[in-house]
Amino acid sequence: MEKTEQMICFLCRCHGEVDSGHQDLGQTEKRIDLEFVRARVMAAYSFVKQVKIFDSLCMDQDFSEMARHIRDCCASRVLICACASKIDEIRLGLKKQDMDAMVEFADVREGCAWIHQGRHGFATEKACDLVKMAIVSLAEQGVSSFPDPGIQPSVLVVGAGPAGLAAAAALARAGIRVHLVEKAEQPGGMLRLLHTVGPGNDTPKAYLASYVEAIEKNPLVTAYLSAKLMSIHGDPGCFTARMIVGQKKIDVKAGAVILAMGARAVLPRDVYGYRELSGVISAMELERNLNKGMAIQGPVAFIQCVGVRDENRPYCSAICCPVTLKNAIQIKTDHPETRVIVFHRDMMCPGVELERYYRRARGLGIVFIRFDAATPPVVLGKESIEKIQCLDTSMGREISYPVKTLVLSTGLAPHPNTNGVFDQITLAGETQKDGAFQDFFSVKPLMNPVQTDVPGVLICGSARWPVLADGAATQGEAAAMKALIFLGDKGLDSQGLSQFRESKFAIARVNADRCSGCGNCVAACPFEACRLEPGNGRYHCRVNPFRCTGCGTCVAVCPNNSIQLPEQTSRAIGAMLLTAFGEQNTGVEENSPDRVKKQKRAARGIEQ
Numbered sequence: 001m002e003k004t005e006q007m008i009c010f011l012c013r014c015h016g017e018v019d020s021g022h023q024d025l026g027q028t029e030k031r032i033d034l035e036f037v038r039a040r041v042m043a044a045y046s047f048v049k050q051v052k053i054f055d056s057l058c059m060d061q062d063f064s065e066m067a068r069h070i071r072d073c074c075a076s077r078v079l080i081c082a083c084a085s086k087i088d089e090i091r092l093g094l095k096k097q098d099m100d101a102m103v104e105f106a107d108v109r110e111g112c113a114w115i116h117q118g119r120h121g122f123a124t125e126k127a128c129d130l131v132k133m134a135i136v137s138l139a140e141q142g143v144s145s146f147p148d149p150g151i152q153p154s155v156l157v158v159g160a161g162p163a164g165l166a167a168a169a170a171l172a173r174a175g176i177r178v179h180l181v182e183k184a185e186q187p188g189g190m191l192r193l194l195h196t197v198g199p200g201n202d203t204p205k206a207y208l209a210s211y212v213e214a215i216e217k218n219p220l221v222t223a224y225l226s227a228k229l230m231s232i233h234g235d236p237g238c239f240t241a242r243m244i245v246g247q248k249k250i251d252v253k254a255g256a257v258i259l260a261m262g263a264r265a266v267l268p269r270d271v272y273g274y275r276e277l278s279g280v281i282s283a284m285e286l287e288r289n290l291n292k293g294m295a296i297q298g299p300v301a302f303i304q305c306v307g308v309r310d311e312n313r314p315y316c317s318a319i320c321c322p323v324t325l326k327n328a329i330q331i332k333t334d335h336p337e338t339r340v341i342v343f344h345r346d347m348m349c350p351g352v353e354l355e356r357y358y359r360r361a362r363g364l365g366i367v368f369i370r371f372d373a374a375t376p377p378v379v380l381g382k383e384s385i386e387k388i389q390c391l392d393t394s395m396g397r398e399i400s401y402p403v404k405t406l407v408l409s410t411g412l413a414p415h416p417n418t419n420g421v422f423d424q425i426t427l428a429g430e431t432q433k434d435g436a437f438q439d440f441f442s443v444k445p446l447m448n449p450v451q452t453d454v455p456g457v458l459i460c461g462s463a464r465w466p467v468l469a470d471g472a473a474t475q476g477e478a479a480a481m482k483a484l485i486f487l488g489d490k491g492l493d494s495q496g497l498s499q500f501r502e503s504k505f506a507i508a509r510v511n512a513d514r515c516s517g518c519g520n521c522v523a524a525c526p527f528e529a530c531r532l533e534p535g536n537g538r539y540h541c542r543v544n545p546f547r548c549t550g551c552g553t554c555v556a557v558c559p560n561n562s563i564q565l566p567e568q569t570s571r572a573i574g575a576m577l578l579t580a581f582g583e584q585n586t587g588v589e590e591n592s593p594d595r596v597k598k599q600k601r602a603a604r605g606i607e608q
């Protein structure tokens, strides 16, 4: 912190959760005495120009009031002492007030007032320590520099199934240029191959009509059909995709990428007489036969969980149970006399609508037989399927049904990463050597379900995880909104980017003069953000700011202290430690020259 800089500190009462303020409560009820904290801080640090106590810091009027105080005292560094849960909200609120001061937080609610209820004196002392530690840390922090991201105001959407179409339509509605790439001749994805889309029983064409119309009518969407995607290169904010359409090579630029390429149906292999006995077909073949209006010979049986929930694919594919219900109901409704039996391990029908669907199937007389993975149904027949024997685990007895048509309900698997198209925009761990995705993409399912580990790369629909058409379209719209936020944050700085990634810290910075090019950070960085580059006759490390999540791993392995997180430098941590543990023994006042020297020594101790 420069000598001319000022700091301001805001303490939050949280409407009495932290400090009951003027209310006449007993000492044990008071929790933290913020007036006492304020007096301590003001006495200790001359560069802290003001310490303001607010009843709340997370409302709109609080942001404008804080901004007014920050401007009044020309503070370049702001300490917020409040609750842990509102950090991002407060940071964003200040940003909206055009505040670009450096901001640090101290948690005085959850980590202090709440956990030390009934210990008023102790909680107040601890709050003093927390606030003082945050002050010295903020004073030692450097400013993150961040290159101009040069964001392209357009989005590449890979795949024109329900997720991709919904994403493209939403983005175009918001005025963003969209490049929609689809390998098939028509939009619709796998949905296009289905007979009907349940539970509403729309035709795929009717189901997709509004999306298709939206993208056809909007000149901001360029759809590349029958396109072969060759590569996607670049960094978040500026990707370049190369594709071949017909004989033509086409390059397009986009600021964000939405992966909506769906998944592929697993093919039954050497199971249940598939390809050996006539009458045994896959679920996709049943859709095709229904589409052609072919008669389905009864009795009809379905076997669930084929090719999934086993050692190779140990997951539930989520969509095959609802799809079986759809087709079983269709067959039973068209031909009530046909016997329909579903052999299942569990019928997965989450939600009220699918539960109703299941009950409707039962009401129509469709028979559900539960089996165990260890004792799967046995299919018997000579040239054609004749019957199925199975241990019914619900009844605890062997049963046998004559069957003319057996439908194998296979799950979904990730698409192969053909030619390593996605290598540049995913992390290496996500693909296998043979080019197939090891798993569906890695996402942050709880708080940020359509965000991949790479900023600006979103994922939705069955590319993310098997999902029905409605869910895929909803995710497509969610991904579009996330892409809009990413593109819209024109003043994307290090704090903005780290906020987008839900990470507190910003971007690692390299001191090229000190870097020996040892490569430790390159090997250690879990996000492939470090690489060695030549310069001045030697190699030194360069950090890709879009990939860096501020995890700090590189800082720990660098032998020369040449890579640091500006917000958490060794000096800042040293100063915090000295504030927390050094003071009682030394009796040195915070503002004294001795203390400043000690802080410097502590910081050097960490650096050496």
Ligand code: SF4
Binding pocket: 304, 305, 306, 308, 309, 315, 316, 317, 318, 319, 320, 321, 322, 345, 346, 347, 348, 409, 411
């Ligand atoms: S959705 Fe049903 S059939 Fe598909 S894997 Fe899950 S339990 Fe098996």
Ligand code: SF4
Binding pocket: 507, 508, 524, 525, 526, 527, 528, 529, 530, 543, 547, 548, 549, 550, 551, 552, 553, 554, 555
């Ligand atoms: S802080 Fe983490 S993500 Fe950033 S360069 Fe260092 S190791 Fe990589």
Ligand code: SF4
Binding pocket: 510, 514, 515, 516, 517, 518, 519, 520, 521, 522, 540, 541, 557, 558, 559, 560, 561, 562, 563
């Ligand atoms: S670990 Fe440190 S010295 Fe080695 S390449 Fe990385 S930044 Fe340079």
